[in-house]
Amino acid sequence: MSKLRESGIDLELFKRSATSLRKQGMRTFLTTLGVVIGIAAIVALIAVGQGLNTSVQEEFEKMGSNTIIVLPGANFTQSTFASLEENDPKRIESINGVEDVFSIYFKSKQVEFEGVKRSSVIMGLNPEKQEGMKTIGMLGLKEGRDLADNEKFAVLLGERFQEESFENDIQIKQRLLIEGKSYKVVGINESGGSSFGSMFDNAIVMPKEGLDEISEETLTPFRIIVKVYNKEDIPDVKKRITKVLEKAHGEEDFQIMTASQIQESAGAILGLVQAVLVGIAAISLAVGSIGIMNTMFMSTMERTREIGIMKAIGATNKHIRNLFLIEAGFIGAGGGIIGVGIGFVIALVVGVIADVSGFPLRINPDIVLFLGAVLFAMSVGMIAGYIPAKRASEMDPVDALGHD
Amino acid sequence: MKAIVRAENVSKVFDMGKVQVKALDNINVEIDEGEFVAIMGPSGSGKTTLLNMLSALLRPSAGEVFVNNKPISKMDDDELAIIRGKTIGFIFQTFNLIPRMTALENVMLPMWFAGLSVKQREERAKEALEDVGLGDRVDHKPNELSGGQRQRVAIARALGNKPDIIVADEPTGNLDSKSGEQILQIIEELNKNGKTVLMVTHEREIGLRAERIVHIKDGKIIENEIRKTGRRSPK
Ligand SMILES: Nc1ncnc2c1ncn2[C@@H]1O[C@H](COP(=O)(O)OP(=O)(O)O)[C@@H](O)[C@H]1O
Ligand SMILES: [Mg+2]
Numbered sequence: 001m002s003k004l005r006e007s008g009i010d011l012e013l014f015k016r017s018a019t020s021l022r023k024q025g026m027r028t029f030l031t032t033l034g035v036v037i038g039i040a041a042i043v044a045l046i047a048v049g050q051g052l053n054t055s056v057q058e059e060f061e062k063m064g065s066n067t068i069i070v071l072p073g074a075n076f077t078q079s080t081f082a083s084l085e086e087n088d089p090k091r092i093e094s095i096n097g098v099e100d101v102f103s104i105y106f107k108s109k110q111v112e113f114e115g116v117k118r119s120s121v122i123m124g125l126n127p128e129k130q131e132g133m134k135t136i137g138m139l140g141l142k143e144g145r146d147l148a149d150n151e152k153f154a155v156l157l158g159e160r161f162q163e164e165s166f167e168n169d170i171q172i173k174q175r176l177l178i179e180g181k182s183y184k185v186v187g188i189n190e191s192g193g194s195s196f197g198s199m200f201d202n203a204i205v206m207p208k209e210g211l212d213e214i215s216e217e218t219l220t221p222f223r224i225i226v227k228v229y230n231k232e233d234i235p236d237v238k239k240r241i242t243k244v245l246e247k248a249h250g251e252e253d254f255q256i257m258t259a260s261q262i263q264e265s266a267g268a269i270l271g272l273v274q275a276v277l278v279g280i281a282a283i284s285l286a287v288g289s290i291g292i293m294n295t296m297f298m299s300t301m302e303r304t305r306e307i308g309i310m311k312a313i314g315a316t317n318k319h320i321r322n323l324f325l326i327e328a329g330f331i332g333a334g335g336g337i338i339g340v341g342i343g344f345v346i347a348l349v350v351g352v353i354a355d356v357s358g359f360p361l362r363i364n365p366d367i368v369l370f371l372g373a374v375l376f377a378m379s380v381g382m383i384a385g386y387i388p389a390k391r392a393s394e395m396d397p398v399d400a401l402g403h404d
Numbered sequence: 405m406k407a408i409v410r411a412e413n414v415s416k417v418f419d420m421g422k423v424q425v426k427a428l429d430n431i432n433v434e435i436d437e438g439e440f441v442a443i444m445g446p447s448g449s450g451k452t453t454l455l456n457m458l459s460a461l462l463r464p465s466a467g468e469v470f471v472n473n474k475p476i477s478k479m480d481d482d483e484l485a486i487i488r489g490k491t492i493g494f495i496f497q498t499f500n501l502i503p504r505m506t507a508l509e510n511v512m513l514p515m516w517f518a519g520l521s522v523k524q525r526e527e528r529a530k531e532a533l534e535d536v537g538l539g540d541r542v543d544h545k546p547n548e549l550s551g552g553q554r555q556r557v558a559i560a561r562a563l564g565n566k567p568d569i570i571v572a573d574e575p576t577g578n579l580d581s582k583s584g585e586q587i588l589q590i591i592e593e594l595n596k597n598g599k600t601v602l603m604v605t606h607e608r609e610i611g612l613r614a615e616r617i618v619h620i621k622d623g624k625i626i627e628n629e630i631r632k633t634g635r636r637s638p639k
Binding site: 305306308309310311312313314315316317318319394397398401 | 456461462481482485486488489490494496500501502513514517518561562565
């Protein structure tokens, strides 16, 4: 302690510099707050947007984006009660441009495992079509094997169903009781990230014929997934399917969904979110630039004498202007850097929330975005600082020095 | 004899809105190369205004000021700034150093405005600080220096661009007599080595250090007092 004092360093010195730094820091921080918020909003927006784009694209890649989904009912509310017709898959199969047709059947039944009963979703499919369904990502075995062609008492389980339905995970070769009959688990269908994968995720999958027997009726399709040869043909094929089914049913009591429609609605939601964020960003940046402008005006006023000195010893107007412009640019860039950090954290949080709610959203750091945002913030600072800097540069040197 | 600065029928009127202050009234004066001239007069007589006029800080309201034979009244701000930076070295009563900058940085500043390289700036600034006896104070901020030391930093700053003339407005006005004397000695030394010096003072004692005293009152030159002659070697 005494050594410190001898060397001229005492606590007061530290305290003084700390308070002065804090004061300056606070002022600069407040100045940049608007820029911080604006840039954070922009970065979060773009990062989430990019993530969403990647996810949607991946989804469609898995789905092949060459598929069309047919579901019963003229609209969503009706789809639970309405049904397609037994022959619809056959009708669609013969349509020009259609490569393959996969029908999915649905029933809810009590299922018993280790003495515990639970109401469960059972999906039926045509075992012959399993390979085809794998090509568009509808199926993907994690363990075990496919259903064999005429195997009535075998089932596949969705990964989530396997893990979460009963107290213990259900293992391959174990048996489930449905309507008093025993079914052997032969394979586990992995969760994957695709919308089709999640269709089976919490379900038992069995051959359609087996499901008909349990239901004691011939089920009509719950969904028909149509794979086309060329995705360019999707609009045409969609029209043809509509025409064929309308003719057969006598009315349009079904819906047809395509990847582009899903993409459109995702785009619409994203667009809305973007509009809101762009609004926030614009407002904060405007407020932020006013803040920077004000700080720069104060700064030039406080440093009037300094400006006078510099002009007296040979600074041109441009020198002075650039000094203040650069300072404003630094304030902007500082706010930008903080904003990029906060924005990216927000994007990561959104990503985690989306993930938890079952929508995979990959947020990746993007150096171009980060640098771009900081440069943008810097330009905002410089634009906001331009008028104060120009005013400062045009001060009369004698007036600025003050006559003493 | 070559005139470094010259005023021809110069008047300066400050327009204060309601009143107009005539600070200079038809001034004719010439500072020749190598001279040490003092401008003397009572407070408010127009000394500072005349000095500012002769050093391209102000434009005349009427008449013309020539710096190295170039008329300045029609020059734009930047042309004047360049003349100030390269031709004139300023020493102010209140030192006018930039508080945030070290002695070295202060001295380097005008050389930066004049476009010298960092290396040149640093070399010359260190040399200039050594010349005024502050070689060991280069990294000190102004508030870590005494008044006399600050004024010596200011002198070093004035010399950086090797100006044709040093102008000093009451350079000892804020100093005790001992440091004031040091400053005057440095200025005299500079003049002995060939630098032209123009100094404003209201103290006769200090004015007497110059070889010529221009007396001014109410904005008019009332006397041109020649003190010493013959020392100057004609070029
Ligand atoms: N920038 C200015 N604006 C208005 N009046 C000024 C200005 N500078 C000087 N004056 C006036 O001009 C006169 C001369 O001032 P100055 O040259 O500073 O005198 P000195 O340096 O001899 O004390 C004074 O009346 C002063 O008030
Ligand atoms: Mg004065």
